[in-house]
Amino acid sequence: MISVEEARAQIAAALSSLSTETVTAARAFGRTLSQDVVANRSQPPSAVSAMDGYAVRSADLGKGTFSLRGESRAGAGLDTPIGEMQAVRVSTGARIPEGLDQVVIQENVEISGNTLTTDDLANPGRHIRPAGSDYEDGQLLLEAGTILSPAKVSLAAAAGFGNIPVMRRPRVAVLATGDELVHAGETPKGDQIFNSGTPGLSALIFSIGGQPLSLGIARDDPEDVREALASAEGADLLITIGGASVGDHDHLRSVFTEEGGTLIFEKVRVKPGKPAWFGKLGDLPVLGLPGNPVSAMVTARLFLVPALRTLLGQPTALALGFETAVLSEALETNGDRETYLRGVRDGATGPVRAMAKQDSSHLAALSEANVLIRRLPDAPSCKAGDTVEVMPL
Numbered sequence: 001m002i003s004v005e006e007a008r009a010q011i012a013a014a015l016s017s018l019s020t021e022t023v024t025a026a027r028a029f030g031r032t033l034s035q036d037v038v039a040n041r042s043q044p045p046s047a048v049s050a051m052d053g054y055a056v057r058s059a060d061l062g063k064g065t066f067s068l069r070g071e072s073r074a075g076a077g078l079d080t081p082i083g084e085m086q087a088v089r090v091s092t093g094a095r096i097p098e099g100l101d102q103v104v105i106q107e108n109v110e111i112s113g114n115t116l117t118t119d120d121l122a123n124p125g126r127h128i129r130p131a132g133s134d135y136e137d138g139q140l141l142l143e144a145g146t147i148l149s150p151a152k153v154s155l156a157a158a159a160g161f162g163n164i165p166v167m168r169r170p171r172v173a174v175l176a177t178g179d180e181l182v183h184a185g186e187t188p189k190g191d192q193i194f195n196s197g198t199p200g201l202s203a204l205i206f207s208i209g210g211q212p213l214s215l216g217i218a219r220d221d222p223e224d225v226r227e228a229l230a231s232a233e234g235a236d237l238l239i240t241i242g243g244a245s246v247g248d249h250d251h252l253r254s255v256f257t258e259e260g261g262t263l264i265f266e267k268v269r270v271k272p273g274k275p276a277w278f279g280k281l282g283d284l285p286v287l288g289l290p291g292n293p294v295s296a297m298v299t300a301r302l303f304l305v306p307a308l309r310t311l312l313g314q315p316t317a318l319a320l321g322f323e324t325a326v327l328s329e330a331l332e333t334n335g336d337r338e339t340y341l342r343g344v345r346d347g348a349t350g351p352v353r354a355m356a357k358q359d360s361s362h363l364a365a366l367s368e369a370n371v372l373i374r375r376l377p378d379a380p381s382c383k384a385g386d387t388v389e390v391m392p393l
């Protein structure tokens with residue numbers, strides 16, 4: 001059995017990043033940048049007013065009455081030379097005319113005909129945004145591999161990118177297996193249960209920027225499994241749910257091998273999720289997740305999310321984002337598998353406790369958990385007040 005870290009490294013090694021495409025800025029949220037975004041001009045391009053008011057020479061303040069000399073508007077700056085004791089009407093974002101170095105806000109002036117008086121004193125640069133104060137021409141604004149938040153989309157657009165180069169969305173086929181399953185919304189027979197795995201994993205795939213594609217439910221019949229595997233053609237990654245362990249009616253692994261699949265690993269020293277496996281069917285990477293719903297969701301966090309991030313060319317694809325938290329309740333000695341306990345943390349930084357229900361089929365408990373508490377193999381017992389590693393969910 002290999003460790004979680006080895007498994008993650010083997011998955012990443014078998015994947016390469018996908019091709020790229022461009023999308024309009026308005027559609028770029030959540031996508032991964034495929035090229036650096038570099039500013040091709042400074043922002044603002046020249047010194048501009050930060051307020052509505054009057055631009056003056058700071059050295060003239062306190063010396064008497066100004067005469068008004070035209071207006072500089074956002075997008076239509078004033079080019080006329082400005083003399084001493086002259087003030088120019090400016091709006092927010094308007095270019096500051098040559099030679100002026102202070103803006104007096106309109107609330108602080110008295111206008112009479114064509115003249116202006118103010119009690120404001122010299123404060124050079126006041127209410128003026130210098131050229132390039134946001135960013136300079138040639139500055140690296142966003143690096144390839146960055147996930148585009150709304151603010152980052154806005155920055156790329158501010159830098160003139162109407163179309164943004166992004167990684168293609170990974171197409172992830174999801175195949176559930178087992179005669180006991182029916183799709184949610186259908187009517188289960190007595191012993192049947194709903195397929196919770198496909199919707200849960202699809203949501204996770206979607207949240208990382210992938211395109212989930214359900215291949216439905218393959219019955220416990222080799223021909224049905226064979227057909228389902230064939231239907232994954234064209235996907236960038238196939239996720240299977242269930243049939244990973246040793247059951248008599250699980251045909252997934254045997255059909256995978258018969259069809260020429262190469263197994264890269266089977267079984268990981270992790271709890272939950274020991275039966276997780278990974279291989280390749282021709283060029284198609286196949287990640288087999290255990291059927292137990294919590295095992296599937298936890299192993300998806302550990303293996304599927306980094307796989308998607310690798311396909312998306314994200315530089316920190318393998319980072320799991322651990323934080324530390326203080327325990328509010330003791331923990332027992334861990335077994336020999338790396339263990340991910342469902343936990344509840346009080347707020348974003350408060351104390352954490354492991355939930356009472358840790359069964360790998362208890363989805364209601366998983367949905368209440370807000371962290372996974374990581375316990376390394378054979379970790380000693382912990383008491384309240386000890387620090388543990390947690391992965392936010």
Ligand SMILES: Nc1nc2c(c(=O)[nH]1)N[C@H]1C(S)=C(S)[C@@H](COP(=O)(O)OP(=O)(O)OC[C@H]3O[C@@H](n4cnc5c(N)ncnc54)[C@H](O)[C@@H]3O)O[C@H]1N2
Binds near residue numbers: 178242244291
């Ligand atoms: N003798 C042994 N038995 C088991 C072992 C073992 O090592 N020796 N491993 C256990 C572990 S750990 C796990 S995890 C499970 C995983 O088994 P499979 O991956 O083969 O999953 P199935 O047998 O197909 O299903 C297990 C369980 O999960 C339910 N299931 C499956 N798919 C879905 C789905 N899409 N949505 C909702 N629920 C699903 C299924 O009905 C079963 O209840 O094996 C242990 N056994």
Ligand code: MOO
Binds near residue numbers: 292
């Ligand atoms: O390792 Mo299994 O995932 O516990 O139920």
